[in-house]
Amino acid sequence: xxxxxxxxxxxxxxxxxxxxxxxxxxxxxxxxxxxxxxxxxxxxxxxxxxxxxxxxxxxxxxxxxxxxxxxxxxxxxxxxxxxxxxxxxxxxxxxxxxxxxxxxxxxxxxxxx
Amino acid sequence: xxxxxxxxxxxxxxxxxxxxxxxxxxxxxxxxxxxxxxxxxxxxxxxxxxxxxxxxxxxxxxxxxxxxxxxxxxxxxxxxxxxxxxxxxxxxxxxxxxxxxxxxxxxxxxxxxxx
Numbered sequence: 001x002x003x004x005x006x007x008x009x010x011x012x013x014x015x016x017x018x019x020x021x022x023x024x025x026x027x028x029x030x031x032x033x034x035x036x037x038x039x040x041x042x043x044x045x046x047x048x049x050x051x052x053x054x055x056x057x058x059x060x061x062x063x064x065x066x067x068x069x070x071x072x073x074x075x076x077x078x079x080x081x082x083x084x085x086x087x088x089x090x091x092x093x094x095x096x097x098x099x100x101x102x103x104x105x106x107x108x109x110x111x112x113x
Numbered sequence: 114x115x116x117x118x119x120x121x122x123x124x125x126x127x128x129x130x131x132x133x134x135x136x137x138x139x140x141x142x143x144x145x146x147x148x149x150x151x152x153x154x155x156x157x158x159x160x161x162x163x164x165x166x167x168x169x170x171x172x173x174x175x176x177x178x179x180x181x182x183x184x185x186x187x188x189x190x191x192x193x194x195x196x197x198x199x200x201x202x203x204x205x206x207x208x209x210x211x212x213x214x215x216x217x218x219x220x221x222x223x224x225x226x227x228x
Contacts, residue, residue, distance in 0.1 A: 031215075033217075035219075041202065041221065041222055042219070042221055042222075043204065043206075043219035044219070045216050045218070048216055086155050086156070088156075090215075100146070100158040100161060100169055100172065101156075102158070103155035103157070103158075105155045
């Protein structure tokens, strides 16, 4: 079983719709990342969270540490938001907060005009 | 440089050949990570370095895979006796190494195809 599970795997929306992508994880973490992978393949870090909520433009990321769950929301979606969104966690192992990320499989979002 | 760079961007090789993939991290970044990404999947951890020290190589699939970062900057991932199942996108990322506040910056990747 993967330490990080994302849903849905694929998501199609009409321009302007509110989008939610979910991420659940099964291990203790020191941080959770949301990444965006462009159609050309490049990966960009959107958010890094260890608690609460962060907002950047039309993107909002929340995390509930007790429930081991995070959500990425996109308000007023636009075709340029079409990409793969990936959730990744850094485990808290033996007190270490550095090191490898564990990735979800990604959510392919397509926004139609 | 402005970002993480990787070379070559595309590599096609025949089964059994050795390949070396290069990563040039952001200047001053302490940590460097190697990942592999199969089509339709999320990235999979291979190994990472702090400075020149290899901290974790538990993700390397077998002993045909090795990585080095001899001077704590550029890193090379080497795959010996390549097999078709090694075909994937190989990504490098670097970070300042700030612990919990550590954002990783990803390179464009090297697309490896083993025929």
